[in-house]
Amino acid sequence: MQYGLTQDQEMIADTVRSFVEREIYPHETAVERSGTVPAEIAQEIKRKTLELGFYACNFPESVGGAGLTHLEFALVERELGRGSMALTHFFGRPQNILMACEGDQIDRYLMPAVRGERMDALAMTEPGAGSDVRGMKCTARRDGGDWVVNGTKHFISGADHADFIIVFVATGEDQTPKGPKKRITAFLVDRGTPGFTIRDGYKSVSHRGYANMILDFDDCRLPDAQVLGTVDGGFEVMNSWLYATRITVAAMSVGRARRAFDHALHYAAEREQFGQKIGKFQGVAFQLADMVTEIDAADLLTLAAADRLDQGLSANREIASAKLFASEMLGRVTDAAIQLHGGMGLMDDYPLERFWRDARVERIWDGTSEIQRHIIAREMLRALGA
CATH class of the missing domain: 1.20.140.10 (Butyryl-CoA Dehydrogenase, subunit A, domain 3)
Structure with a gap:
């Protein structure tokens, strides 16, 4: 590693730090006391981030991102860390896992997320499965060519603003010498899908205004087109991105x-x-x-x-x-x-x-x-x- 940043890297850090001081700091007290980010402020932050050329800066240039290196993106996140997460959320860093999108998913999910037209969230944690991802009880079973999802996710950050959620679900189980082992699949689930509900989560003392939500699945039917990556390949997708x-x-x-x-x-x-x-x-x-x-x-x-x-x-x-x-x-x-x-x-x-x-x-x-x-x-x- 080169000890000391290049001029361009210093400029990235300085630009984001100035943005946070100018656009984030002034709203922090109000958000802290109300526990919410007014929609007009959220949209203004997103608009200014797009103008700055930093929206989806964690994505490669081939899909419209800024193409920052991992080190450069760490500098961006470091400076954003100075501000309220409830507000910097709208600076816009979609989940890199969307790079696993294929076919129609690219135009439905990946590209709109990079352009700031649709927001995503990621759902793995459950009431009984936190660090133990394979302990998840939210399941999907085959039925007439579709997947039927049932279960609950919680602590889902950003789901209150998300247009779609990347959800990891158990789609089977293998018997191993160490006991049963869940097979996991990632699905792209649109807000408003029948059988899928997003509701308020818990009141946290940390990061007020940056809500955690609860996701409920009640016989939610999803076609194969909503699988991100491959069936039972959720861990591969997870570990890649x-x-x-x-x-x-x-x-x-x-x-x-x-x-x-x-x-x-x-x-x-x-x-x-x-x-x-x-x-x-x-x-x-x-x-x-x-x-x-x-x-x-x-x-x-x-x-x-x-x-x-x-x-x-x-x-x-x-x-x-x-x-x-x-x-x-x-x-x-x-x-x-x-x-x-x-x-x-x-x-x-x-x-x-x-x-x-x-x-x-x-x-x-x-x-x-x-x-x-x-x-x-x-x-x-x-x-x-x-």
């Missing part, structure tokens, strides 16, 4: 940590106690030093993992390490930032209490910290035949 999403969590954690750190640094340089700036006290100064060191380490770990993908190298362990360290680092940095602000850190006059609440979910979604540790250890031990 989705595992790098953990880089997004790592990158956004770095961006949010830097914003929290900036607040703490300026506060330490301005706040006076006992006749001097509190940054002069070793107890405060050392905390700032530790915070920025951890942020820099997480940043480099994340960009190095993205760079491995650009080089075509195996990066599963490196991505897991980045996600694990960056998400846990964010929790420590936001907590320290509040501590340096004292009681005011917990008041909503500052955004720190929001950063603190928002940070908690990063250690859970897209694979918990425990799952990341499992991946890291497994990758190392497998190399030794263990």
